[in-house]
Amino acid sequence: MISPRHTNIALGAGVGLKPQHYEDAYAVEQGELWFEVHPENYMVDGGPRLAWLEMIRGRHPLSLHGVSLSLAAEQEPDATHLQRLKALIDRVEPALVSEHLAWSAWRDHYHPDLLPFPRTQDALLRVAANISRTQDTLGRRIAIENPTHYLTITGHDWSESDFFREVIRRTGCGLLVDINNVFVSAHNLPIDPIAYLDAIPSDAVMEIHLAGHSVDANGALWIDSHDAAINEGVWHLYRYLIDRIGPRPTLIERDGQVPEFDVLLGERQQAQSLLDRRISMDAMA
Incomplete structure (x- = not known):
């Protein structure tokens, strides 16, 4: 097992790091601030992007979020x-x-999307084996993110929360709860977002994601697009979740229509304030 450089630092709220923000990210000084990137953009032997990432990780903790x-x-x-x-x-x-x-790969062909699947017993065995193989190779625990749903899929043997719970039991992995995924899926299917959050295995939650969404041309389908400010409904669910399970490292995601760095820091500060509020409540209890 490796000993990550920053794991002894308490992680508060973080921001998804984009290349246009490298210099701002390097210069900023805020306690508990951290940055997350997609590792696929940095899995190279050298070059300017990797050099910037190494510079920033000298000042702030990093998280790698694979796709x-x-x-x-x-x-x-x-x-x-x-x-x-x-x-x-x-x-x-x-x-x-x-x-x-x-899943995004099928018989040696890659599909640039994060696609859903029926939660069958066969899928459980397959997912657990793939997670275990990944953790064994990487030498560390990883967190698995809940998906966004757009259509009802039949043939499930497990509820989503029970599927996650069993995968976690078999592999020892953690859970990344994307609140926007819950919010969008609750509209599209629909499901009860509060009941969904109540059912998750709270002890396994390692990270939380917050993001914005868009609406399709007909106004009916919500899309997990990460190209807008965080919706107030997502903030409401976030407050509910951390009040139930306690503070967790929380990321502000923006992948499209990326604003100025200060705008992202403003959303980050809103999340940090909610985390600080919960920490203060715990201290007074």
Whole structure:
């Protein structure tokens, strides 16, 4: 097991790091601030992006949030990809590593999306094996993110919360709760977002994501687009979750229509204030 450089630092609220914000991110000084990146953009031997990332990790903790391991696919995670990911982890020593509960590869073809699947017994065995193989290769625990849903899929043997609970029991992995995914899915299916959050295995939650969404042309389908400010409904669910399970490292995600760095820091400060409020409540209890 590696000993991540920043795991002894309490992680508060963080921001997804974009190349246009490298200089601002390097210069900013805020306690408990951390940054998250997609490792696929940095799994190289050198170059300016990797150099910037190494500079920033000298000042702030990092988290790696993968988008292409395809843990729910019928095939094993690509061995070469895993070794490149491990090399990056060893190099930048992130405080957190996470991936999506989805599939994006099929019979050696990659599909640039995070696709859902029926939560069957076969899927459980496949997902658990792929997560275990990933953790064994990386030498560390990872967190798995709940998916966004757009259509009802039939053929489930497990509820989503029970599926996560069993995967966690079998592999020892953690859970990344994306509140916007819950908020969007609750509209699209629909489901009860409070009941969903009540059912998650709270002890396994390692990280929380907050993001904005968009609406399709007909105004009916909500899309997990990460290209808008965080909706007040997401903030409401976030307050509810941390009041129930306690503070967790929380990330502000923005992947499209990326605003100025100060705007992201403003959303980050809103999340940090809610975390500080909960910490103060715990201290007075």
